[in-house]
Amino acid sequence: MSLTPSEDRNVFLKIISHAKEYGFVFPSSEIYDGLAAVYDYGEYGVELKNNIKQLWWKTMVHLNENIVGLDAAIFMHPLTWKASGHIDGFSDPMIDNKDSKKRYRVDHLLEAKADELIEAGKNTDAEILLQTMNQLLAKEDFVTLKTLLETEKIVCQVSKTANWTEIRQFNLMFSTEVGAVAEEANKIYLRPETAQGIFVNFLNVQKSGRMKIPFGIAQIGKAFRNEIVARQFIFRMREFEQMEMQFFVRPGTEMEWYNKWKETRIKWHKALGFPSNKLKFHDHEKLAHYANAAVDIEYEFPFGFKEIEGIHSRTDFDLKNHQALSGKKQQYFDPEINQNYIPYVVETSVGADRTFLAVMCNSYQEETTQQVIKAEDGTEKSETKTRIFLKLHPCLAPIKVAIFPLVKKDGLPEKAKEIMELLKYDFNVIYEERDSVGKRYTRQDLIGTPFCVTVDYETLTDQAVTIRDRDTTEQKRVPISSLYSLISDAVSFKRIFEQL
RNA sequence: GCGGAAGUAGCUCAGCUGGUAGAGCGAUAGCCUUCCAAGCUAUAGGUCGCGGGUUCGAAUCUCGUCUUCCGCUCCA
Secondary structure, rough: OOOOOOHHHHHHHHHHHHHOOOOOOEEEEHHHHOOOOOOOEEHHHHHHHHHHHHHHHHHHOOOOOEEEOOOOOOOOOOHHHHHHHHHHHHHEEEEEEEOOOOOHHHHHHHHHHHHHHHHHHOHHHHHHHHHHHHHHHHHHHHHHHHHHHOOOOOOOOOOOOOOOOOOOEEEEEEEEOOOOHHHHHHEEEEOOOOHHHHHOOHHHHHHHHHHHHHHEEEEEEEEEEEOOOOOOOOHOOEEEEEEEEEEEOOOOHHHHHHHHHHHHHHHHHHOOOHHHHHEEEEOOOOOOOOOOOEEEEEEEEEEEEEEEEEEEEEEEEEHHHHHHHOOOOOOOOOOOOOEEEOOEEEEEEHHHHHHHHHHHHHEEEEEEEEEEEOOOOHHHHHEEEEEEEEOOOOOOOOOOOEEEEEEOOHHHHHHHHHHHHHHOOOOEEEOOOOOOHHHHHHHHHHHOOOOEEEOOHHHHHHHHEEEEOOOOOEEEEHHHOOOOOOOHHHHHHHHHOOOO
């Protein structure tokens, strides 16, 4: 059954407040009224996110003999971003029309005008216009650029007026200064993607790891982008974390690998528990400057199908540019064909925060049941009860097992703590003795703990406990000695790997 | 940046036509309790987003401002 848009919106709002209420995600700097599009992960959020990252790392690096890891710095030499195209390709000047309130990219307006000129047969005029535009863009001469808009009589499509604001620059990258003395400081950027750290280390890793093509380098790390609109909670943030793998292949074989990684990666998402009908591929029609094929894996969030992973055939664009700019050969000698070449690259890049959000959305469950309540005077009435729980895959759950003494006396707490001692070195365990046991079960449901172990009076004589399943709320009585393997089996990453 | 909505306790909200803040849930401490948030007692927690104005007196009226959410522009 599908929900209406407003119901979806409601569910999403509930997930956001659930995430805050139960320590998964907090708005950044909240005591100072917050910082837009930045979020912090709370005590359970950090566990869940770490589990997602670990699972990805094991899947990519440990399960593939020809993929190794890397942890490159966030700061990189400024020329890196020249080579990657981020400096020239992503500093777009924008302008608003004061009447229609519409915002445009200045280059788009001028390009449209050039197209008009070509249609009118004035090819030379169009060429001159574009040339002038590119020169002004390169010089960042926005004043003259605005004059150009005016002399070309460019109007807004909606208001049909030329009542423009000043031109403003949109900067994708965050900059900062390296150098303790202000005058000697150099402007550098916080990386807008992790990929470049891999590319500039391509030869280091290839040589020290004696890697043979095809091989991959994987990295998990933060990246920073000045998004124009930051919306949808942690879906689009200024500071975010990517899990990337760059796979270096022989030129000409890139499409084979592209298709292979497409299939491999969507399988991973399915194994995480995302249902097939909530996942789909979305091919890019307009390709980025570096790619010859690109596809997104999209998950159906409450606000629609949105990208969680991108798979790109990046050709030799990056390595070629780094070779040109650094003057250092970025080549590989392939003994099989006795040739030197710049490898082609197939990239898989999945957002850690987006996967986190998809996992939250996918696991948030509201279960409504009717319960008959007997009042003191003997009358009965039916009441609707809602049970909220996070149906997280046990291997991702922040807390694996909660241990409760049924009551807080008669040696039950001591016994429960003994069991905790038995498990805490291998699993993230929580102990609780406060409130009724029912309340404790509920609290664990809300953070997605798959198992609750309760010590009762019989435990003291039969060395057995009840273990309660989060999804069914059913209880089984099991010997204490069997707990370790029972939990270990359920929370192991193997449960994911065996589906790949 | 523009347009719309909203800001009172950790959460959900009440506070009518102005008289220096309340409830429920939650939290904490204790009591009670043999299994699914529902017993008892006590405690903590808010300069009502912020600033100015009107007034003897502002959470309440007014102006401004900030922040968040929704829509538009952009998105590797």
